[in-house]
Amino acid sequence: MTHYSHKVAVVTGAASGIGRALAVELGRRGATVAVCDVDAAGLAETQRLVEATGARVRGDLVDVAERERVEEYARDVVADLGRVNLVFNNAGIAYSGTVEEMSYKDVEKIMDVDFWGVVHGTKAFLPHLVESGDGHVVNISSIFGMFSMPSQSAYNAAKFAVRGFTESLRQEMALAQRPVKVTCVHPGGIATNIARNADQAEGRDHDELARSFDKVARTSPEKAAQVILAGVEKGKARVLVGADAHVLDLSVRLLGSRYQSVFAAAGRRLGL
Numbered sequence: 001m002t003h004y005s006h007k008v009a010v011v012t013g014a015a016s017g018i019g020r021a022l023a024v025e026l027g028r029r030g031a032t033v034a035v036c037d038v039d040a041a042g043l044a045e046t047q048r049l050v051e052a053t054g055a056r057v058r059g060d061l062v063d064v065a066e067r068e069r070v071e072e073y074a075r076d077v078v079a080d081l082g083r084v085n086l087v088f089n090n091a092g093i094a095y096s097g098t099v100e101e102m103s104y105k106d107v108e109k110i111m112d113v114d115f116w117g118v119v120h121g122t123k124a125f126l127p128h129l130v131e132s133g134d135g136h137v138v139n140i141s142s143i144f145g146m147f148s149m150p151s152q153s154a155y156n157a158a159k160f161a162v163r164g165f166t167e168s169l170r171q172e173m174a175l176a177q178r179p180v181k182v183t184c185v186h187p188g189g190i191a192t193n194i195a196r197n198a199d200q201a202e203g204r205d206h207d208e209l210a211r212s213f214d215k216v217a218r219t220s221p222e223k224a225a226q227v228i229l230a231g232v233e234k235g236k237a238r239v240l241v242g243a244d245a246h247v248l249d250l251s252v253r254l255l256g257s258r259y260q261s262v263f264a265a266a267g268r269r270l271g272l
Contacts (some may be wrong), residue, residue, distance in 0.1 A: 002029045002142050003029070004007070004026055004029040004030055004031040004086075004229070004233075005030035005031070005232040006032075007029060007030075007031045007032070007055075007085040007086060007134075008031065008032045008033075008034065008081045008082070008083055008086070009023075009026045009031045009032070009033050009034070009075075009082050009084075009085065009086040009087075010033075010034045010035075010036075010077060010084055010086065010087045010088065010121075010125060011023045011026070011033065011034070011036075011037075011065050011088045011124045012036050012037070012038060012062070012087075012088065012089055012090050012091040012121055012202055013036035013037055013038075013064070013090040013091030013092060013116065014037050014043065014046050014090070015037035015039035015043045015046055016037075016039070016046075016188065017044025017221050017223060018090055018140065018189065018221050018224050018228075019035070019037070019046075019088070019090040019091070020042070020046045020049065021023075021221035021222045021224060021225035022044075022088055022090065022219065022223075022225045022228065022229070023035045023046055023049075023050050023057070023255055024046070024049050024053060024222075025222070025225040025226060025229060026050075026055070026229070026259050027050040027051075027053035027055030028043035028053045028055075030055070030145055031055060031086075032055060032057070032081055033050050033055055033056070033057045033058070034057070034058045034059075034060070034077045034081060034084075035050070035058070035059050035060075036048065036059070036060045036061070036064075036073060036091075037061070037062070037091070037247075038061060038062070038063050040061055043059050043061065043241070044059065046059070047059040047212050048091060056081075056120075057134065058077065058080060058081065060073055060076070060077075061211050063269075064089075064113060064116075064117030064118075064119075064121060065112035065113050065117055066120075067115060067116075070117075070120040070121060071122045071123075071124045071126070073127050074124035074125050074128060074199050074256045075210075076113050077103060078086035078128050079221070079240050082126045083128065084125055084129060084130070084132060085129070085132050085134055085135060085136065086127045086135070086136045086178070087121055087122070087129065087137055087138065087230070088137065088138045088140070088228075089117065089118040089121040089122060089137070089138070089139045090140045091113060091117050091121075092114045092117070092140065092142075092205060093109070093110065093114065094110075094155055094157075095109070095110050095153050095155055095272045096152065097154075098149055098150070098151055098153070098237070099153050099171065099238070100251060102154060102215060103154075105207060106154060106156070107154045109152040110155060110157075110158050110230050111154070111157070111161075111201075113164055114155070114159065114162065115157075115158040115161045115165075115226045117188045118139050118140075118162050118165065118166075119189075121267065122139065122165075122169065125137075126180070129180045130178050130180055133179045134179060135178075135179060135180035135181070135236055136180065136181045136182070136183065136239075137169065137181070137182045137183070137226070138149065138182075138183045138185060138232055139162055139163040139183070139185065140162070140166070140180075140185045140187070140190070141159045141163045141167040141184050141187050142155070142159040142162075142183060142186060142187060143187065143188045143242075143244070143248055143249070144156050145159035145160050145162060145184075145186055145238070146163075146186055146248070146249050146252060147248065147252045147259055147263065148160075148260070148263075149263055150231040150263075150264060153175065162184070162185075163184055166183075166184040167184060167236075167237070168229060170182035170183075170184075170237055180270050181232075181235050182236055182237070183231060183232050183236055183237065183238070184237065184238050184239070185231070185238075185241065186238065186239065186240050186241065186242035186245055186249070186250065187219070187224055187241040187242060187245065188219065188240070188241060188242030188243070188245030188248065189218055189219060189240065189242060189244050190219050190220075190221055190224050190242065191219065191220055191221065201232055210242075213238060217240060218220045218243070218244065219242040219243075219244075220262075224241045224242070227239065227241045227242075246265060
């Protein structure tokens with residue numbers, strides 16, 4: 001028996017990366033898993049991998065940016081699986097470009113998925129988590145929700161927003177004495193396809209961005225999932241994933257606002 005045995009967990013953005021690894025690890029630990037994504041082929045592969053653990057799994061095509069679709073999804077999952085104990089709002093996309101380079105639509109796209117997707121998933125499932133008597137909201141921010149970098153203003157904005165939203169929610173649940181725990185996750189460099197799938201401002205070298213990301217992405221999705229689930233089991237408010245996340249978080253704490261000058265210099269060397 002584990003902390004996750006016989007619980008029902010929802011994972012968004014589960015077609016690859018951290019989302020897939022979370023779904024598979026939850027299945028291994030005895031949970032019933034509901035997975036969703038916009039990538040049908042990737043989602044089907046995740047379902048196959050979760051089924052191979054012996055767990056029950058439900059898969060749905062869901063765009064987390066669409067509020068009504070997420071609300072419908074929450075109702076369908078509860079009707080089918082009986083309850084929901086955990087929600088991992090993991091779906092996310094990336095964009096690289098300066099404020100001068102990016103369009104309003106670029107910012108809106110990032111915010112719609114990375115921030116509003118988290119809000120939609122939280123709001124849609126929160127009543128069911130309360131009703132379960134043993135609920136947990138797990139929102140995936142980023143180490144870029146702890147500090148900012150050049151060319152990442154839109155992504156930073158979304159991930160900082162997820163952090164603020166989640167930390168406020170945790171306090172609200174405590175004040176209202178709701179049976180729901182809340183955790184905000186800040187992964188560092190995780191070896192996923194997020195950089196290769198990222199949108200970029202016109203004129204930027206997409207392959208160079210992917211190569212630069214590969215150099216710092218030292219944590220596997222599987223290791224990230226194990227760290228996240230360990231933190232969730234302990235009821236932690238914040239989970240940092242990867243040695244780089246811990247080092248960078250400490251650096252920002254020590255430097256204060258001076259980190260911006262240091263990181264701007266690093267950005268020049270990296271061609272950001």
